[in-house]
Amino acid sequence: MTPRRHPRADSADLLSMLGRLTAQARQGVELQQARVELAEALQREMLPVALPMLPGLRSAARYAPARHGLDIGGDWYDGFALAEGGLAFCIGDVQGHDVEAASFMGQVRICLRAVAAVVRDPGEVLSRANEVLLSMDRELFATCSLLRFDPRTQELETARAGHVPSVWATVDGEYGITDDDGGPPLNVRPGAAYAVTRRRLTKAGSIVLLTDGVVEGPRFPIETGLERVAAVVREGAGTDPDELAAEVMKVADSTGHADDAAVLVLSHEATVPPPQGPPGAPHAGPEHADPARDGPREHADPA
Numbered sequence: 001m002t003p004r005r006h007p008r009a010d011s012a013d014l015l016s017m018l019g020r021l022t023a024q025a026r027q028g029v030e031l032q033q034a035r036v037e038l039a040e041a042l043q044r045e046m047l048p049v050a051l052p053m054l055p056g057l058r059s060a061a062r063y064a065p066a067r068h069g070l071d072i073g074g075d076w077y078d079g080f081a082l083a084e085g086g087l088a089f090c091i092g093d094v095q096g097h098d099v100e101a102a103s104f105m106g107q108v109r110i111c112l113r114a115v116a117a118v119v120r121d122p123g124e125v126l127s128r129a130n131e132v133l134l135s136m137d138r139e140l141f142a143t144c145s146l147l148r149f150d151p152r153t154q155e156l157e158t159a160r161a162g163h164v165p166s167v168w169a170t171v172d173g174e175y176g177i178t179d180d181d182g183g184p185p186l187n188v189r190p191g192a193a194y195a196v197t198r199r200r201l202t203k204a205g206s207i208v209l210l211t212d213g214v215v216e217g218p219r220f221p222i223e224t225g226l227e228r229v230a231a232v233v234r235e236g237a238g239t240d241p242d243e244l245a246a247e248v249m250k251v252a253d254s255t256g257h258a259d260d261a262a263v264l265v266l267s268h269e270a271t272v273p274p275p276q277g278p279p280g281a282p283h284a285g286p287e288h289a290d291p292a293r294d295g296p297r298e299h300a301d302p303a
Contacts, residue, residue, distance in 0.1 A: 051079035052087050054151050056269040059089065060241035062249045064213075064261045074101045075211045075260035078109055080116075085151060088116050091209040091264045092144030092163065104140045108133065108186060112146065122146045122159035123194040126183065130161070133187040141185040145209050147266075154201055154271035159194045161186050164212050164222070167229050169237035170205035177226050201268050205237045208248055209264040217255030225255055241265040 051059040061077045077091040090112055094105045111129045119125050126146060133142075143163040149156050158166070160182030169175035181195035208229065215225025228251045236244040245265045252261040 047076060048078055048080075051089075051264075052081050054087060054149070056271065057087070057149060057151070058241050058267045059265065060245045061262065061264045062245040063263075064249060064252060074105065075213065075262040076105050076109055077209070077262050077264045078113070079264070080113055082148070083117065084120075087149045087151075088122075088147065089149075089209070089264060089266065090144055090146045091211060091262055092142050092161075093211045093213075093260070093262075094142045095140045101140060104138055104142070107136065107138075108142045108144070112144070116146075116148075120148075121196060122148050122157050123183075123196040126159050126161050126186065126194040127192060130186045130188075130192050131190070134190055136187075138187060141187045143185045147207075147209070149266075156199045156201055156207070158197045158199070159183075161192075161194060162188075164210055164215065165226065167208045167210070167226065167233050168205060169230070169234040170203040171238040172203060173234065174203075174205075175230055175234040175237070177230055201271055204270040205268060206233055206239070206241065206244055207266045207268070208233050208244070209266075210248065211260065211262045213259035213261035214248065214252040214263060215255065216259070217252075220255040225251060228254070238267055238269075241267040 047063065051061060053059055059079055061079075063075065063077070074094045074096060075092070076094075077089075079087065079089045082088055090109075092105075092108065094101045094108065096104075108129070111132050112125065115125045115128045115132070116122075119128060126144075143161055145158065145160045145163045145166060147156060147158050158178075158180055160180055162182065162185035165177050165179040167175070167177055178197075180197040183192045183194035210229065212222060215229060216222040217225075229248055232247050232251060233244065236247055242265075244267065245263045248263045248265070249261065
């Protein structure tokens with residue numbers, strides 16, 4: 001038997017089919033572009049227009065989107081005044097890079113502000129915020145660092161939820177990577193606790209909070225990135241925070257980062273330590289890091 005042949009489509013049918021496929025592809029691209037633009041808009045609205053400052057404490061931040069246009073919406077930073085006269089600063093990174101990540105980022109930011117307005121201890125703020133986020137039944141999680149500065153005691157309190165360590169340096173050449181004790185990311189584990197590290201800022205210098213997009217990239221380990229940031233902060237400690245933030249962000253450019261990148265800089269002046277109490281009396285926490293815990297990652301200027 002002679003095999004049956006399928007009729008060949010004529011030129012008009014082929015053009016019609018290509019036209020339909022092109023229209024479908026265009027609709028898909030336009031839909032994805034709309035999602036990207038929505039994520040960008042959400043992120044712009046959620047990031048603060050300005051950061052708070054106090055005499056002796058200046059702040060600045062920088063943000064750079066991911067190199068790939070579809071990866072946006074995960075990182076944030078924030079700073080706000082507290083009722084008792086102190087300041088709070090936070091920086092974080094939400095799992096994912098899309099509209100859902102951008103919206104969850106907004107929920108985390110608002111939740112932290114709301115809890116910090118009524119809870120003093122940063123670790124407790126993270127614990128309660130974690131419970132609120134778990135009650136929302138979202139599948140995403142977020143890492144973050146939260147700082148609270150009390151101008152009356154010149155004390156800085158820090159708590160971390162699975163986030164990248166901060167970097168510090170003083171104007172006399174001391175610097176380090178402060179890998180404080182912390183807890184798990186937010187919206188992961190019920191009943192999570194977050195340790196608090198307290199430091200009195202008796203020397204002028206800078207503290208830099210960042211997200212992993214600054215220090216990690218393809219074939220670029222996070223440890224190398226942190227050491228590069230530490231060198232930059234040591235060189236620019238105590239200088240204008242906006243200039244230092246820009247210099248730290250250059251590290252992200254060198255890593256070829258594929259993720260969002262955010263930097264938050266606090267530059268502080270020297271403060272007078274409180275009078276020493278009687279022998280055996282409790283004292284404030286370490287000035288910048290606990291040598292017993294962070295010694296291997298600290299460096300002192302040999303000069």
